[in-house]
Amino acid sequence: MTERTAAETAPTPDGTRYELDRDTTCVARPDAPGVLDTTLSADWAFGMGVNGGYLLALAARALGTSLAQPDPFTITAHYPTASRPGPAEVRTEVLRAGRTLATGTARIVQDGETRVHVTGTYGDLDALDPEVRTSARPPEFPSLAECAANGALPAAFRRNAFMHRSEQLLDPATVRWAVGEPSGRGEIRAWWRLADGRDPDPLALLLAVDSLAPTAFDLGMRGWVPTVELTVHVRARPVPGWLRVSLRTRNAAGGFLEEDGEVWDAAGRLVAQSRQLARAPRQRQA
Template sequence: MAQASIGDSEFDRETAVTPGAPGVYDTQLFPGWTVMNIVNGGYLLAVMGRALGDALPHSDPFAVSAHYLTPSVPGPAVVRTEAVRTGRTLSTGQASLFQTGEDGSEVERIRFLASYGDLDALPDDIRTAAKPPEMPPLERCVSTSEGPLPDGDFTIIDRLSMWLDPATVGWAVGEPSGRGEMRAWFGLADGREPDPLSLLFTVDALPPTSFDLGLRGWTPTVELTAHIRCRPAPGPLRVAITTRNLAGGFLEEDAEVWDSADRLVAQSRQLARAPRA
């Protein structure tokens, strides 16, 4: 498969924003990035991350926190940004995405606060106990292009090249492990290489860990915080997501994203509503 260059891929075209008034960007949310006809939360992070990166003097997202207020649907939207503070190494801004509701009024879908910097200027010292997830080689994993597919309309699957760890796909044959784990080799279907913006999408792109807990259906994100740690090397990513606690109808998902050079390039935690059993 030929690789799409950054800027000329489906992901770039369909997360594009068009500047209008100062700090205001028009965009289109595309139906190919939906789960059960609702726009995926990671895709929304990438759209808003692109707008805020254009509005601030620094372009690389370092830390983002998003609250999902109402479900986003395919169609036109507008992103309004505001610079909160600009410094020498970090700039912080906020953004909100709006769509027109059924009654014609403007509805806020997601509110986003983020700090941006220059990933290439970071020191190269690493002191960590974190290790890449133990997974079989890609060729021994299960491609979502051949199955398993979740129940319902998961149009987003066609945008992805994803090979799931066989130890985390028991849910597909009615045998979830109950451990709340999901692991996969991950990339975009058109071969676009990963970058900081696409990592914002990656942290929320795998099937939800609720499947491995024996729960099927939509798992809507309430809040998601992501940290981008370094610019990823070319090649497939390894993504590991875990849930340790489902209580009161909510669960957390902790994600780690590792690049082909065995570096931890992104981390996230989100709070989501659990599907109804």
């Protein structure tokens, strides 16, 4: 495992050190309360549109500027139309402002069309009761070194700009689809972190659950897998270090599939859970 160089962790040209912070920046319009201008970066585009996890993180950051509570606890995005890189606006609305929870909506609008519609409830992760009672256990992963040696992404993925925004070391048991040998279990697991050295936080968790290859690939399906709806529950603030991301599909039917996700931090805590509904790709492996 190589350490990041000084160049890799240097500030971006506009002075913002980290890409996710730079590319989720929104500027409020002084003459239009609740409306913020932004630019959807081409660095987060994949396939036929901009990545849904990045869009969710951008909308969540914008919504957070309107709410009194700092952290998304539960947030749901619907994607009625594909987004493209370029100028956009985010329109936010506060639905309820309580003492411990606040709820609001955010819409990413481009060319007069709603690209993403988000509803979120925010609170303060640092104020949560520290007691944990759970039967959930972290997934068993090979070591970072073993995954780095045997779980490399295919070259076609590495050529995509979005895949350079994070480091992904796939569990070798869930990467055989890349050589035409899908397991049929519908599972993808990986060690994950942002490539520029940014520590994980709630916004990064929203991105992480939608950053790996689609689990449809492990079912023997290939092609575009557009997200219809994505819900993320943020359960705790992650500590610095690699995250373990585990995604699984159990039911592909009627042209749609679900994808359940878990994210575990370096302290072995379950910090995020997700559920996604997506269109299944039409192409199947031979």
